[in-house]
Amino acid sequence: MAGQPVSNATVGRAQSGDTLGAERAAPAKLAAQAEEELASKLRERATLTPEFWSFSGRSRREAGHGIFAYPAMMVPQLQGALLEDVQAVDPAISSVIDPFMGSGTVMLESVSRGLSFSGADINPLAVLLATVKSQAYNPEQLSRVRQRIILRITEDSGDKIEVDFHNRDKWFRSDVARDLSRLKRAISAERSKVMRQAFWVAMAETIRLVSNSRTSTVKLHSYPAHEIDARQIDAIETFLRISASQIEQMKDQAEALSEGLRKNPDLRIDCRVGDARSMPAKKDRAAADVLMTSPPYGDNVTTVTYGQHSYLPLQWIDSADVPGMRQELLENTRSIDSISLGGKLKGAVDWADELQVKSSAFAHCFDQLKSHPRNAQSRFVGFVHDLDQALEAITAQLRSNAWMFWTLGERKISGIPVPTVAVVRDLLAFRGARHIETLERKIPGGSKRMAFRNASVETMNTESILVMRGRSYTDLDSRS
Numbered sequence: 001m002a003g004q005p006v007s008n009a010t011v012g013r014a015q016s017g018d019t020l021g022a023e024r025a026a027p028a029k030l031a032a033q034a035e036e037e038l039a040s041k042l043r044e045r046a047t048l049t050p051e052f053w054s055f056s057g058r059s060r061r062e063a064g065h066g067i068f069a070y071p072a073m074m075v076p077q078l079q080g081a082l083l084e085d086v087q088a089v090d091p092a093i094s095s096v097i098d099p100f101m102g103s104g105t106v107m108l109e110s111v112s113r114g115l116s117f118s119g120a121d122i123n124p125l126a127v128l129l130a131t132v133k134s135q136a137y138n139p140e141q142l143s144r145v146r147q148r149i150i151l152r153i154t155e156d157s158g159d160k161i162e163v164d165f166h167n168r169d170k171w172f173r174s175d176v177a178r179d180l181s182r183l184k185r186a187i188s189a190e191r192s193k194v195m196r197q198a199f200w201v202a203m204a205e206t207i208r209l210v211s212n213s214r215t216s217t218v219k220l221h222s223y224p225a226h227e228i229d230a231r232q233i234d235a236i237e238t239f240l241r242i243s244a245s246q247i248e249q250m251k252d253q254a255e256a257l258s259e260g261l262r263k264n265p266d267l268r269i270d271c272r273v274g275d276a277r278s279m280p281a282k283k284d285r286a287a288a289d290v291l292m293t294s295p296p297y298g299d300n301v302t303t304v305t306y307g308q309h310s311y312l313p314l315q316w317i318d319s320a321d322v323p324g325m326r327q328e329l330l331e332n333t334r335s336i337d338s339i340s341l342g343g344k345l346k347g348a349v350d351w352a353d354e355l356q357v358k359s360s361a362f363a364h365c366f367d368q369l370k371s372h373p374r375n376a377q378s379r380f381v382g383f384v385h386d387l388d389q390a391l392e393a394i395t396a397q398l399r400s401n402a403w404m405f406w407t408l409g410e411r412k413i414s415g416i417p418v419p420t421v422a423v424v425r426d427l428l429a430f431r432g433a434r435h436i437e438t439l440e441r442k443i444p445g446g447s448k449r450m451a452f453r454n455a456s457v458e459t460m461n462t463e464s465i466l467v468m469r470g471r472s473y474t475d476l477d478s479r480s
C-alpha cells in the first residue's frame, strides 16, 4: 500500500445502506432489549474499573492521534471502547458519522474497527488533519520525502518571507519567518499532494511551537517582547523533530487503517469541510448507523477558539492543499470562529420562545439568565439555536434507530451553569430519540486543551457522554 490513501477516492461502496433491515423494522421490544444490553455493558465497564470513563492517566495519543495538538480533542481509547460496546450489541453496524470531526479522533477509531466514516468540520485545518490521519502512508516513502525536504532547505539560502498578513511581525520573529519560508518552499516543491499534506501538518505543529503566541492557551496571546527576544527557538530543528516523530506515529496509523481494511474491504472514508447546520439530508441507503461526536462547548469566541488556534498555521500552508480553504476565512483572527456554532449573536434572544417549547432545561436556564446582561442571554440562546439547527440536520443523516454518542461539556455564563447535556437530551427527545445512559467523566487536570477562563465564561472540568438512540422510522414515515 505504498503511500496509498484509503479515503474517498480509492475505496469501495459504503455499507451503511445495506444494513437496512434487522432492527430497523423490528418490533420495539427488540430495540429496547438492545438498548438495555448496551446500557449494562457501559455500566459494567465502570463496575469492573471504577473511573473507567474518566480514563485518567491512561490517555495516550498514538497511531496518528498525536500529530497536532488540536484543542479539546477526544480521548481515543474512550471512543474506541464505546464503538466496541455498540458493535457487540449490534454487529450489523457499518458506518459512523461525526459532524464536528475536529482532528479526526472518531474517524481513526471507527476505521480501524472496520467501520466506514463520514465526517465534516467548519474549520479547514481540522479537515486537513483528519485527511492526513485517514491515509495509510508508507513510512519509508515518508522518510524519503523528508530527506528531500531537508536537502532543499539546506540548499536554500533565500531570505524572502513567503507570507504577508496583518500583524505577521507580531506573531513571528524575522529569523523564524525566514526559516518557515524555506520550509514552505521545500514542502511546496514536493510533487505529491498527499505527501505535501502530511508535511504541512508537521509544519502546522511547528508553527504552534515557534510562533510568538503562548502554547499554554488556544487563544492567540503573545509573549511579552523581552521573552520573545530571549526565546531559544529554531523552526527548522523543531520541524525535523516533529516530522520524525510524526513518521513513527504514521507507522501505527497505517497499521490501524490496514486492520480496518482487513475487517471491511469496502471501507469508505469521507472527510470534508461542512457546516453541521446545513448538511443535506441523506436518503436511507446512505444514512449512518452510529453518530459519535463532540460539538463545541459553547460559542467558539468565548469558549474554545478552534479558528483562532488555526489562524497562524493556515497563513503558511499552501491553501490549494487544504480541503475547503477560502481566503475569507483568514480575513481576521476571528473569521472561522464567527461562522462556527453560536458565532452570531445579533437578534439571538428572539429565538428563545421557540427553544423553550423544545427544552425545559433551556427554559429554566434562560429564566435564570433574565436578570443578567443581555449579552449573556444572547450567547446562551445563540449557541443553543445553532445547536438545535445542527441537530435537525444531523438527525436527518441517520438511519432508523441509529446509536448516538454525544461528548458534551458544560460551562457557566455569568456564573450560571449552562445545562448543555440536559438541553441536548431534550432537543433530541423532541426529535423522537430515546435516552440510554449518561456517562460522566472527570477531565484530569490539564489533559484537555481548553481556552483559559475569562470574566463571564468558564468551562468546567467534567464532561458527559450522552448515549441515545435515534427515532425509529417505520415504512410509512421513511425519509427515502
Ligand SMILES: C[S@@+](CC[C@H](N)C(=O)[O-])C[C@H]1O[C@@H](n2cnc3c(N)ncnc32)[C@H](O)[C@@H]1O
Residues within 6 Å of the ligand: 070, 071, 072, 073, 074, 075, 099, 100, 101, 102, 103, 104, 105, 106, 120, 121, 122, 123, 126, 274, 275, 276, 277, 293, 294, 295, 296, 297, 306, 307, 339, 340, 341
Ligand atoms: C470539540 S471539537 C471536536 C474535537 C474532535 N472530536 C477531536 O477529537 O479532535 C468541536 C469542533 O466543532 C467544529 N465546529 C464548530 N462549529 C461548527 C459547525 N457549525 N459545523 C461543523 N463543525 C463545527 C469546530 O471547528 C471544532 O473542530
